[in-house]
Amino acid sequence: MEISRFIPKKSIKLYTSVIVSVIILYSFVFLHLTVAEGQIENANLLTAVYWVMTTMTTVGYGDVVLLSDTGKAFSILVQLSGITIVFGILFPQIIIPWIEKAVKTKLPTHVPDDMKHHIVICASTKLVEILIEGLKDQKVSYVVIDDDEQAVRELMKNDIICIYGNPAEEDTLQRAKVQSARFLIANKSDSENANIALTARKISQVEIISMADDISNTKYLRYAGANKVLSPKRLLGLYMGKRAVDPFVNRLTGAIEFLDGVNIVEFPVYPKSPLVGKTLKVANIQKRTGANIVGMLKGGTFSFHPEDSDIITENTVFLATGTTEQLSNLQKLTV
Structure with missing residues (x-):
């Protein structure tokens, strides 16, 4: 799995350039110090890079050591800068975001290619869960869209067809095949439902049913594109x-x-x-x-x-x- 799929290429190039430049600089300083200390056997590029890498990552095997006061001071500098680069830049800016996004990609993001005449349900709630039981009984195809990672994992655990994404975004609704759906149910807050209706109406003629917490928002939801507005x-x-x-x-x-x-x-x-x-x-x-x-x-x-x-x-x-x-x-x- 390529990191470039998840982290902007410019960021990867920048961080890589900084790290490589620091390693090269430290390696040449190491070579100079080993020669000055008379450690001719360690005065080679491979050993220099090896020492820099083990010192920056705080591994420090101890098989190659700078003995002079200047060498010891340089070792401290390499360790401190290594901690900053590895644990302050590499891990939080590249490694951790890559792992998090790689894990998130395991969440479903598309409905099956042959799905059509289905019901698109935006957001998972107790009402939706009970509604889905009725849809299953009647063998009606459906998909739930939710932008909450934990909610999607819970839906998957309960064998509920779902995809991960923001239902107010065109790309998400297209991945839910809203154009071929029977209708869409907007079941979030009134303001979010309005955004969902606007987006869905922009890209399809699907019938939109919007739930409304506040009855006074009914007309605004209709203006946004909802065909029906239900207020329990x-x-x-x-x-x-x-x-x-x-x-x-x-x-x-x-x-x-x-x-x-x-x-x-x-x-x-x-x-x-x-x-x-x-x-x-x-x-x-x-x-x-x-x-x-x-x-x-x-x-x-x-x-x-x-x-x-x-x-x-x-x-x-x-x-x-x-x-x-x-x-x-x-x-x-x-x-």
Whole structure:
């Protein structure tokens, strides 16, 4: 693996020139001192370079030694400058960046050549992970783009198709084959989603779905190129409003199709529900219904990251995703 792939060639040439120049200079000084000290057997270029290299790297085998006071002072100078060059320049400026970037290249950066009609998902979150489970069940192709190295490694560990890169950059989206994708989901902060939408719209006509933390940013995300803007908080408010008008409705009122055949909807938990008093882990909703809980409203606080230890109460509201059948199964458990 060539270092020049990862470090600018100008930098490599500069550092190499400095190091070689210093070694040559020190070698000639060494030759002069060995002759002055009468060490004729060591007065040759090979020994000079050998001594300079071992002294600069602080290895110092001790088989070749300068004995005069001037020679000892020169040895100290070579050691100190060697520490600066090797540990202050060579390692931090060339070796370590090379190793780090070489490791990063092991992260996936391209989708398979035959991937098409897939879903491009920008950033990994709990909502996305649950959404992916639904995509897998329906055998829908997808790829997650994330610029967090650790997040990508975690996705790889969980066998989730992903690539490493900034989803707001053209090159990354092209490597994700956004031009042949069914649609793109922007799932970062509102400002980042706007940049993603602008970039994606510049290079493709893919349908863009953007998540919005702040409802007031909806129009700006649309201006940026998003075809749809979803705000889970807004969806929750609309659903609860409909429930207030018709609290005993037996159908999936307020359900919004998030993907083909996959809906997102909110379910309040009623006092007589068998789920009341149980933790999410004990309730085991996903296994019992097939639906996924992506958020919870409890005690006036909404969380997009519900924990297994969260207790379900009669005033809990679930934000769930799934097919119509899966959500209907969940609805039966909440009443």
